Amino acid sequence: MEKDIKALRDEYSSRPSTEETLKKSELRYQQLFDNMLNGYILYRICFDANGNPCDLIFISVNGSFETLTGLHNVIGKENSKVLPSALDGDRELFERYVHVALTGESDRFEHYSAPLKAWYNISAYSPEYGYIAIVFDDITERKNAENALRESEKRYRGLIDSQFDLVARIDMQNRFTFVNEVHCRILGKSSEEILGSSFIPFVHKDDLPHTLIEREKLKAPPYRCKYEQRIMTAVGWRWFAFENHSIFDDSGNIVEVQAAGRDITDIKMDQQALAQSETSLQALISNIPGAVYRSILVDGHYKLSFLNNTIETITGYPIDYFKGNIVNAIHPDDLDKVRKEGAKWAKEYGPFLMEFRIIHADGSIRWVVDHGQTVLSDDGELRSFEGIIFDITDRKNAEEELRAREKLYHGLIDSQFDLIIRADTNNRFTYVNDTCCYILGKSSNELLGTSFIPLINDEDLPQTLAALQLLTEYPYRCHFEQRIVTVLGWRNIAWECCAIFDDNGILVEIQGVGRDITDIKMDQKALSESEARLRSLILNIPGAVYHMLPDLDGKVIFLNDVIEAITGYSVEDLNGEGEHCLKTIIHPEDI
Secondary structure (H helix, E strand, O other), X not given: OHHHHHHHHHHHHHOOOHHHHHHHHHHHHHHHHHOOOOEEEEEEEEEOOOOOEEEEEEEEEOXXXXXXXXXXXXXXXXXXXXXXXXXXXXXXXXXXXHHHHHHOOOEEXXXXXXXXXXXXXXXXXXXXXXXXXXXXXXXXXHHHHHHHHHHHHHHHHHXXXXXXXXXXXXEOOOEEEEEOHHHHHXXXXXXHHHOOOEOHHHEOOOOHHHHHHHHHHHHOOOOEEEEEEEEEEOOEEEEEEEEEEEEEOOOOOEEEEEEEEEEOHHHHHHHHHOHHHHHHHHXXXXXXXXXXXXXXXXXXXXXXXXXXXXXXXXXXXXXXXXOOOOHHHEOHHHHHHHHHHHHHHHHHOOEEEEEEEEEOXXXXXXXXXXXXXXXXXXXXXXXXXXXXXXXXXXXXXXHHHHHHHXXXXXXXXXXXXXXXXXXXXXXXEEEEOHHHHHHHOOOHHHHOOOEOHHHEOOOOHHHHHHHHHHHHOOOOEEEEEEEEEEOOEEEEEEEEEEEEEOOOOOEEEEEEXXXXXXXXXXXXXHHHHHHHHHHHHHHHOOOOOEEEOOOOOOOEEEEOOHHHHHHOOXXXXXXXXXXXXXXXXXXXXXX
């Protein structure tokens, strides 16, 4: 290498006209270079006293050079003088240029210039030994866009992987092309094991025909389908509700199906447990004295488009008496309140509940509750009010009974999904989804930048903060339950949180997915109380309680301790007799 450098120096000293000749050659192409959109630089290598390359001299640049770099009047100057930090900060770039100039090997690469704070696409070649020509283009905007895209993908991949739901994409050959972290965890397999395999072996054979029939709907508008099926998971067969939609390429061809599935096994089990009470519940619901109505907007006024005959039982007036609305029966003192509340619902949308008085046809005053939902058109405009009116005169002051009645219709008016939030290390919201806004009764603008601490029940705050501290340790996840104040009051929310780190491994955000488990908590409490009552009953019965299977063997599967007081034999003694244990203590003449 030193010999090459010495030869170059000797050759340079013996050919004083090389630079002048090269400049003349450059003049012939100057006009071409000055009109290029790409920047152009011609460098000559400088050598120190020891014959080592030490700097670059600007020999020529075109007009685009100044536009793309913001540098002016550089001809004849050393690169280290124009960009003082270039040799230290971009030492690798300098050595790369020297290699091209001394070997004649062209090079093409992308480079970030710290002094210029810009990305460049560089093509370098040597027109003559010791010289290097650079053609470059500013790609900063493209690089920033790529970085922004990667950050966006990383952010939303984090959201997808933090869902309670399974998220997957499947090609037209029924093979997985994408699965989220939840999907892998539930199936008990890695993404590498799942991707490229068919989803069909995971589906219960009894559910597969229906699944395939429903998926055929993805080939025609609206290119969506819903179905329920059992799939084999790491813990056995589980029920999932799936919603699918088709994914198209630029030519309008269906190339993939995107699927989102939610575990509904517990719901299915609840449905089975409630099957025995369905008959009584149906009888109860069919006898609820509710007047069902629909009120639509016509010429700026709301008119009844449907009203069932139960209104006659509630008010005592024939259905024709109302002539498009029910204001004729509303108590005059409550009429203004009803109109104001209606105007409020027309602006806020969503479910509504209001109690007011009516004057019955017999002159008596009765209380009713109007329970319904605002209905929006496809373009988001209010289309109608739909609801049920009940006579609550006999139970106006029985709030507990009223809450029980409302619970029967809870599913008709409220369908909640998960809360998804992000918060910074100071516990301030940085992202909230629409469900979170709806449940908290605030817009995203009102929530973003505010702390979530005031929303948490004081008794639950210490364990919440303690759980969040676990996010700094592997596996950087935590799970906890807490009560938060919502538009519906205090609600129990189960949270699954994970830590979000920057490129330096520093915790910058907390991502949480919350699910309302208030009803589950209440059911658990009711079940616990029921079990306690049953246990107390059995323990206080002054008799031997037993449970025998009604088969030929008469096997006893439960026997309490009272049997010892009656027979003198302990439960262990009788169980040791085998499946005919009760027969052994019956008098032979009574067998």
